[in-house]
Amino acid sequence: MSGPSTYEPKTGVERWLDQRLPIVRLGWDSFVDFPTPRNLNYWYTFGGILTVCLMIQIVTGIVLAMHYVPHIDYAFASVERIDRDVNFGWLLRNIHANGASMFFLAVYLHMLRGLYYGSYKAPRELLWILGVVIYLLMMAAAFLGYVLPWGQMSYWGAMVITNLFGALPLIGTPITEWLWGGFSVGNATLNRFFSLHYLIPFLIAGIVGLHVWALHVPGNNNPTGLSIKTKADTLPFHPYYTVKDGFAIIVFMIIFAFFVFYWPDALGHADNYIEANALVTPAHIVPEWYLLPFYAILRAVPDKLGGVILMFGAIGVLFILPWLDTSKVRSMRYRPLGRWFFVFFVIACLGLGWCGAELPDNKVPVLGAIGLNFLWLGRILTLYYFAYFLVILPLLGFIEKPTQRPASIEESVLGKGKSDASASAAPAE
Amino acid sequence: MTDVNSNPETGGEEPSRRDFLYIASVGAVGVGGALTLWPFIDQMNPAADTLALSTTEVNLSALEEGAEITVMFRERPHFVRRRTAQEISEAAEVEVSRLPDQLARNANLEDSAPATDANRSTLSAGVDEGVEVDEALRSAMLVTSANCTHLGCVPTEGAGDYDAWFCPCHGSHYDTAGRIRRGPAPENLPIPPMTFISATTLRLG
Missing domain, CATH: 1.20.5 (Single alpha-helices involved in coiled-coils or other helix-helix interfaces)
Incomplete structure (x- = not known):
């Protein structure tokens, strides 16, 4: 909802600057007077939380790079040195390592929020697609970063992921050797992974800029999914949402700090404290928790190329989601069938994560009695994951009868007949 | 316009x-x-120094029957196994038509060579002039890449359906000739170029 600017420079200096570089005006219009739906709940605070996550990763990453050595003979020891000898190195590394997990926790909630309230639908398709691009870059950055400590999981994770490209017909081998800079994961690989790991956060920051820009054209979606109709539907971003976001950030930071200070290795894997060894693969290699669902999808297919295609397809399908969902109603609040399919979708994603963490041949608790192992559970859930996007959402728009929606955002908050009174109660600006 | x-x-x-x-x-x-x-x-x-491929020499005299060592060749681990008579016969009895990958994947042979046990063992290796190698040793020795052809993990020795190699990452089972039998791996473990330079020394590369 970008309207005419309400910024008025008050001092001579501000006027001088505004005529030459209207950067204060941009900030004012974007984050102070920006008209925001008045009914945003706490699920809408993750954008702010994610911005903070990105800044934390960049700042801690830059200082860690001052002590880290990207060489196969020194990398592992230099990370241990950061933990033991560098002043506050233990703190910085724990923040950076757990920060990645926190970043993904927040981004998953942010994405599920978008899925539930239909934030990917017109006119926000590009906003959603930019978000998926950021998510892809995040996964790349996380994977590259996980390789840097050069532990066993680092090494074998790098081996498995780079070998995925070997599944491509004809160009498979040249591509993997190009990625490695050798005939296997080695020093050249570690070196370039470090370089790219340093680059990607800045790419993310650039695309976050586009993401916010694309957000500020149509304005925020909201829990009702209704578009903003009158000024009474909105509140200025500051102080209403700066404070709400701020509170959510503090709560998030408490959870973050709990992991950093009391449980720093809970989300990691013990095998990564063993230095990389090209001769021994750990008995049970697993990716970080936030990639487990995709790992389960990869394993669900008995064919190498098929598994790779399906795994990338699981993310690729998100790009076309805006055109797959045929319902005219944005928010699942008013979609009696859609919301249940959504609940099952969330369960399927969590279930896939569980399958990814277990050995494929292990029996599923309780259901193991009827012979269900994690491989087959993973296959069933993979089927549902794709069916949700490719069958359920496209068909549901034609089948489902949405429930009664409120007339406006204002009515959904204040109830019917109170809209006259609220006009005067709403803050002037 | x-x-x-x-x-x-x-x-x-x-x-x-x-x-x-x-x-x-x-x-x-x-x-x-x-x-x-x-x-x-x-x-x-890969840079020029990386491309300047090295060779690896393996001394087979210390290997007893049923013993296995892992050597590094061109940055990658390779299994060197002196198979027992039982392991050889188990592998030789399997009809090639029943194998998921029916090609030998042996750098010493043509690309179309079938995955028979003889084509997988060091019977396919070159022998330098003037060198005599015991025939039993040649058919017993198996040298393959130690990276699973699925996603590159190192399979565990003496495990899986065939008591040979089992890849812990995604559950591929290899037999005693290093051939894929069950699981997601698409190909048999590849065999590097190799030559006997003495009766008990095998040069890889």
């Missing part, structure tokens, strides 16, 4: 010399730009 080519001479109908210059310069910039990209892409390929 304004016709930028319009001039008294051509009236905008015929291509002018200026058109040609436009297209030629934009084309040159495009091709030049694309060529400039190549060094930035190619620098990631």
Whole structure:
């Protein structure tokens, strides 16, 4: 909802600057007077939380790079040195390592929020697609970063992921050797992974800029999914949402700090404290928790190329989601069938994560009695994951009868007949 | 749209010399730009020192029957196994038509060679002039890459359905000739180029 600017420079200096570089005006219009739906709940605070996550990763990453050595003979020891000898190195590394997990926790909630309230639908398709691009870059950055400590999981994770490209017909081998800079994961690989790991956060920051820009054209979606109709539907971003976001950030930071200070290795894997060894693969290699669902999808297919295609397809399908969902109603609040399919979708994603963490041949608790192992559970859930996007959402728009929606955002908050009174109660600006 | 080519001479109908210059310069910039990209892409390929491939010599005299060692060859681990008579016969009895991958994947043989046990063992290895190698040793020795052909993990020795190699990452089972039998791996473990340089020394590469 970008309207005419309400910024008025008050001092001579501000006027001088505004005529030459209207950067204060941009900030004012974007984050102070920006008209925001008045009914945003706490699920809408993750954008702010994610911005903070990105800044934390960049700042801690830059200082860690001052002590880290990207060489196969020194990398592992230099990370241990950061933990033991560098002043506050233990703190910085724990923040950076757990920060990645926190970043993904927040981004998953942010994405599920978008899925539930239909934030990917017109006119926000590009906003959603930019978000998926950021998510892809995040996964790349996380994977590259996980390789840097050069532990066993680092090494074998790098081996498995780079070998995925070997599944491509004809160009498979040249591509993997190009990625490695050798005939296997080695020093050249570690070196370039470090370089790219340093680059990607800045790419993310650039695309976050586009993401916010694309957000500020149509304005925020909201829990009702209704578009903003009158000024009474909105509140200025500051102080209403700066404070709400701020509170959510503090709560998030408490959870973050709990992991950093009391449980720093809970989300990691013990095998990564063993230095990389090209001769021994750990008995049970697993990716970080936030990639487990995709790992389960990869394993669900008995064919190498098929598994790779399906795994990338699981993310690729998100790009076309805006055109797959045929319902005219944005928010699942008013979609009696859609919301249940959504609940099952969330369960399927969590279930896939569980399958990814277990050995494929292990029996599923309780259901193991009827012979269900994690491989087959993973296959069933993979089927549902794709069916949700490719069958359920496209068909549901034609089948489902949405429930009664409120007339406006204002009515959904204040109830019917109170809209006259609220006009005067709403803050002037 | 304004016709930028319009001039008294051509009236905008015929291509002018200026058109040609436009297209030629934009084309040159495009091709030049694309060529400039190549060094930035190619620098990631294996460097000259990496490409200067080494060879690895393996002393087989210390290997007893049923023993296995892992050696590094061209940055990658390789299994060197002296198989027992039972292991050889188990592998030799399997009909090639029943194998998921029916090609030998042996750098010492033609690409189309079938995955028989003889084609997998060091019977396929070269022998230097004047060197005599015991036939039993040659058929007992198996040298393969130690990276699973699925996603590159190192399979565990003496495990899986065939008591040979089992990959812990995604559950591929290999038999006593290093051939894929069950699981997601698409190919048999590849066999490197190898030559006997003495009765008990095998050179890889």
